[in-house]
Amino acid sequence: MGEPAPAPGEPYPKLKAHDLTRVFGRTPHTVDALGPLDLSVAPGEFVCLVGPSGCGKSTLLRIAAGLLRPSTGTLEIRTSLRPDMRLRRVARPAAMIFQDYGIYDWKTVRANVRFGLDIQRVPRRSANARADEWLARMGLSDFAHAYPATLSGGMRQRVAIARALAVEPELLLMDEPFAALDAQLRTILQDELLDLTQTTRTTTLFITHSLEEAIVLGDRVLVMSARPGRIIAEHHPPFPRPRTGDIRATPAFTSLKSELWDLLRKEAAPA
Amino acid sequence: MTTLSEPPPETLLIRRPGPQELHPARTHHRRRRALELTLAAAVPVALVLLWQLAATRAWIDDRVYPAPSTILADGWDRAAAGDLWPDVWATLKRVLAGYAIGTATGYALGLLMGSLSLVRAALEPLLDALYVVPKLALLPIFLNMFGLGEGPQVALVAATVFFFVWISTMSAVMSVPDGHRDAGRVFGASPWQMFHHVLLPASLPQVLVGARIAAGVAVLVIVASEQIAATNGLGHLIFDSRALFQNDVMFVGIVCVAALGVIFSELVRLLGRVLTPWAPRDRGRGQS
Numbered sequence: 001m002g003e004p005a006p007a008p009g010e011p012y013p014k015l016k017a018h019d020l021t022r023v024f025g026r027t028p029h030t031v032d033a034l035g036p037l038d039l040s041v042a043p044g045e046f047v048c049l050v051g052p053s054g055c056g057k058s059t060l061l062r063i064a065a066g067l068l069r070p071s072t073g074t075l076e077i078r079t080s081l082r083p084d085m086r087l088r089r090v091a092r093p094a095a096m097i098f099q100d101y102g103i104y105d106w107k108t109v110r111a112n113v114r115f116g117l118d119i120q121r122v123p124r125r126s127a128n129a130r131a132d133e134w135l136a137r138m139g140l141s142d143f144a145h146a147y148p149a150t151l152s153g154g155m156r157q158r159v160a161i162a163r164a165l166a167v168e169p170e171l172l173l174m175d176e177p178f179a180a181l182d183a184q185l186r187t188i189l190q191d192e193l194l195d196l197t198q199t200t201r202t203t204t205l206f207i208t209h210s211l212e213e214a215i216v217l218g219d220r221v222l223v224m225s226a227r228p229g230r231i232i233a234e235h236h237p238p239f240p241r242p243r244t245g246d247i248r249a250t251p252a253f254t255s256l257k258s259e260l261w262d263l264l265r266k267e268a269a270p271a
Numbered sequence: 272m273t274t275l276s277e278p279p280p281e282t283l284l285i286r287r288p289g290p291q292e293l294h295p296a297r298t299h300h301r302r303r304r305a306l307e308l309t310l311a312a313a314v315p316v317a318l319v320l321l322w323q324l325a326a327t328r329a330w331i332d333d334r335v336y337p338a339p340s341t342i343l344a345d346g347w348d349r350a351a352a353g354d355l356w357p358d359v360w361a362t363l364k365r366v367l368a369g370y371a372i373g374t375a376t377g378y379a380l381g382l383l384m385g386s387l388s389l390v391r392a393a394l395e396p397l398l399d400a401l402y403v404v405p406k407l408a409l410l411p412i413f414l415n416m417f418g419l420g421e422g423p424q425v426a427l428v429a430a431t432v433f434f435f436v437w438i439s440t441m442s443a444v445m446s447v448p449d450g451h452r453d454a455g456r457v458f459g460a461s462p463w464q465m466f467h468h469v470l471l472p473a474s475l476p477q478v479l480v481g482a483r484i485a486a487g488v489a490v491l492v493i494v495a496s497e498q499i500a501a502t503n504g505l506g507h508l509i510f511d512s513r514a515l516f517q518n519d520v521m522f523v524g525i526v527c528v529a530a531l532g533v534i535f536s537e538l539v540r541l542l543g544r545v546l547t548p549w550a551p552r553d554r555g556r557g558q559s
Contacts, residue, residue: 065457096457101450106472106549115468119458147549167458 012078014203015041015064015171019073021228022059032228034059036073039222039231043078044201048214050260051224052268057207060229061173064205065096079170095169097177102160103148110135110144112159116167134162137196154185161193165200172197172204179209190216191245198242211260215253216245223260226267233263337519346523359527361504362493365421366535369428370489374482377433381440381478386470391441402438406431410496424496424504431492432485439481443474476550479543486539490532505531 021035034056041047049057062068063075079093095116096102103112110131111118117127135141138158148156157177164172178186190213197204197217208214214221215237223233237256239247247253291299319339325331326338333341349355384391409430413423447470455469497506505528512520543550 062453065453067453067456094457096454098450098454101448102454104451104454104469104472106475106547107468116458118468119455119460119464149549149551173457 012043013040014043014045015039015075015077015205017060017073017075020060020063020070020075021072022056022063022068023071034063034229037230041203041205043203046197046204046206046217046219048206048208048218048221049224050208050211050214050221050264051229052226052264053209055224055227055267056229057224058175061096061175061205061207064171065094065173077171093170094173095164095167095171096173096175097157097160097164099176099179103156103163105147105149108145108147109140109151109159112148113140113162113166115163120167130166131162134166138162138192153181154189157181157189158192161196165196165202169202172202174204174206176207176209178213186210186213187245187248193217194243194245211257211264212248215256215260216243216248221260223263224267232267233260235260334516335518337522341519342522342526345519346526349520349523355523355527358503358505358508358524359531361501362497362506362528362531365424365497365504366428366489366493366531368421369425369493370432370486372425373429373432373489374436374485376429377436377485378440378478380433381437382444382466382471382474384437385441385444385474386466398434398437402434406434406492407495407499410499414500419500424493424501427496428489428493432489435481435485435488436478439484440474440478443477443481444470446477447473472547476543476547479539479547483536483539483543486536487532490528490535494528 017037017039019035020037020039022033024031024033037060039047039060049060051057059068063070064077077093104115107115110128113134114127114131117130122130132141132144135144138161140155140158140162143151143155148159151159160177178189181189194217206214206217211221218237219241221235221237222231223235224230225232235256237247238252239250322336323339326333326336326341337345346355380394384394406427410423410427413426413430417423417426451469451473452465455465460468493504494506494509497504498510501507505524509521509524509528512518512524
């Protein structure tokens with residue numbers, strides 16, 4: 001492996017969850033959605049979470065994003081302080097990419113990419129420059145002034161990725177970003193994301209239903225149990241970085257995929 | 272077991288390209304569209320012609336139902352002589368003033384109630400109760416409040432418009448999907464930024480539909496209220512000329528009101544298109 005995957009005990013993890021749980025509803029109608037869960041993600045690491053539907057993957061991500069608080073336990077995100085924008089950056093170090101609803105129909109593609117920067121009150125001129133840079137990088141320059149409704153699903157998710165990365169987040173959270181796309185487009189966007197994250201080295205937490213996606217993208221693949229979600233297995237896909245989508249054709253890929261599937265099937269099958 | 276010597280009778284079902292597929296749709300589609308447009312114009316024209324014929328042939332009493340040509344000529348004369356404009360202008364002023372007040376207040380309160388649940392809890396039952404009161408029934412109150420001038424007319428239009436815009440704005444803001452709000456929150460949007468970047472634009476298309484319906488209803492209401500309590504305006508003209516048995520003038524007034532309503536609600540629709548360039552086109556007529 002090019003970059004050894006850090007052990008969970010590494011001294012300064014980027015993200016650390018300790019005894020994290022989340023309960024929904026009020027007594028007596030409570031649902032244990034998550035945990036207890038312990039998780040440690042090293043800086044620059046790309047961690048994929050797979051698990052059956054409703055296992056609390058999204059709950060974990062929403063806690064990390066600050067959209068939801070844990071019921072018990074803590075989740076720490078280590079941020080590098082920048083004196084000029086300390087307060088803002090510390091409060092919101094994460095960017096999130098959603099399966100849908102992420103990008104805004106009423107903003108042009110460029111304004112969508114600029115959105116996070118606008119929120120951080122980056123001056124318009126430099127915000128536009130950064131947005132254009134990301135548009136060029138995602139091959140969206142020709143659509144800068146189009147509205148998202150005129151774009152295909154793949155293009156829309158490219159806009160969402162550009163918007164999240166344009167704020168240079170400390171932590172990138174992706175909640176099944178490619179789930180609504182067809183199989184071919186998924187593969188293409190997986191390869192693009194692989195390329196992109198290997199350049200930016202952004203710490204990423206990526207939720208998916210697709211084992212293939214998890215193995216291609218992840219430094220580490222965590223398998224979660226059925227509700228309440230706990231981590232039941234951890235795998236390090238044995239493919240050195242920088243890797244490409246070609247690893248899908250290797251025997252190691254296939255065997256890891258079937259190994260994970262055996263695990264997951266037990267959890268996904270109705271009890 | 273049946274013997275296999277004779278195969279069971281079969282029918283072969285074949286799906287073939289039809290005339291539309293064989294002679295690609297360009298001409299067909301265009302012809303269809305032309306037909307629709309022709310029908311849209313021909314039906315009203317035919318009815319007017321029938322009316323004209325009926326009046327000139329004295330199938331109907333042309334003192335009660337003057338011929339369209341009479342109405343047109345009369346309207347033309349009155350417009351040329353300048354008799355018509357004071358009434359049109361009086362109605363227009365009232366509608367515009369009331370519409371502006373009603374839209375502004377309805378929009379502001381709708382936004383507030385849509386985004387703040389405590390304000391909603393405080394005011395929604397009250398406004399819901401008032402919503403079902405026929406607004407024309409409030410005219411006497413407005414007359415007591417504002418006297419006999421322009422006040423009651425404008426207030427009535429404003430009250431009517433207010434409720435349409437308020438309810439469509441509130442429901443539009445409330446129906447903004449959580450996903451849109453989440454996306455803003457993750458980036459750390461402040462309440463004002465959330466409002467400005469997310470709630471306001473997300474709700475605008477639906478608000479504009481409410482505003483367009485309100486435009487039609489504003490014209491509807493002003494006619495009724497001018498009849499009751501005004502000394503000028505198109506509503507006054509319509510009912511006054513009927514009382515004086517000037518049925519041709521009455522019809523001129525009706526045509527003017529209809530034109531006013533159509534033009535007004537179309538203008539609001541155009542404004543909406545300018546304000547929401549991303550939204551799918553709202554092609555509907557005023558549904559009032």
